[in-house]
Amino acid sequence: MDGLHGDDEAHTFPRFPYFSAPSTPPPLASPLASSSDGQHSPLAAALQQLAPPPWPCTPPDLTLQPAMGDVDWSSLFQTELVAPPEQKEEAVQADQSGENDGEAGGSGSGNKEKAKGSAGRSGKKKASKPRFAFHTRSENDILDDGYRWRKYGQKAVKNSSNPRSYYRCTHPTCNVKKQVQRLAKDTAIVVTTYEGVHNHPCEKLMEALGPILKQLQFLSQF
DNA sequence: CGTGTTTGACCCGCGC
DNA sequence: GCGCGGGTCAAACACG
Numbered sequence: 001m002d003g004l005h006g007d008d009e010a011h012t013f014p015r016f017p018y019f020s021a022p023s024t025p026p027p028l029a030s031p032l033a034s035s036s037d038g039q040h041s042p043l044a045a046a047l048q049q050l051a052p053p054p055w056p057c058t059p060p061d062l063t064l065q066p067a068m069g070d071v072d073w074s075s076l077f078q079t080e081l082v083a084p085p086e087q088k089e090e091a092v093q094a095d096q097s098g099e100n101d102g103e104a105g106g107s108g109s110g111n112k113e114k115a116k117g118s119a120g121r122s123g124k125k126k127a128s129k130p131r132f133a134f135h136t137r138s139e140n141d142i143l144d145d146g147y148r149w150r151k152y153g154q155k156a157v158k159n160s161s162n163p164r165s166y167y168r169c170t171h172p173t174c175n176v177k178k179q180v181q182r183l184a185k186d187t188a189i190v191v192t193t194y195e196g197v198h199n200h201p202c203e204k205l206m207e208a209l210g211p212i213l214k215q216l217q218f219l220s221q222f
Numbered sequence: 223c224g225t226g227t228t229t230g231a232c233c234c235g236c237g238c
Numbered sequence: 239g240c241g242c243g244g245g246t247c248a249a250a251c252a253c254g
Binding site for chain 1 (some may be wrong): 243246
């Protein structure tokens, strides 16, 4: 794919997606967010930042580096958002309007929705959930985006010597999935496809911002 | 022991 | 109807 050059602005981001949210992020449902008039308070602004984006919520910043092992961050910055191969239009579309979904599919874990495809199994044509894909030039297949993922499958895909890995967000009520696959042409490039929107804040981000939030909360009293 | 990974089997949609 | 390919399940396994 044309991947690594941003001529199509609708499909690509100049830099790490986190820094350029395409649409206004959904407000975080939190008691702290109820600031009477909902004006632009520092607290509200901070909370805005906590709204879980569909893509990696943690930019490769300094605070998380130690946990990242030997990731070449300079390479990671060569990240571009692309539309998933099969659903280019839909993915971008969902990007614009994508609000709900990500919703925990209700059950989330428990019930084996395995019974009956319930379309849950197909995933082929149905594009009800927003999907975001981007290329990352990295030696690591898995980039730490701040969320916790559990691998639930791996498949060899056609026309590619590299297997595709399937991950699911481990948060109990979150149904976001992601696929990770190396490009057949250029194995240095990892294609990560996110499906759905997290309905919970990023753990690591919360951890990092926790003290700041407390301070803001305190200051907002005056 | 809890959590996450591996891996073969299974299911489903689609094209022929 | 059948085969193929992709996505998911779940038991077994590994690891801290």
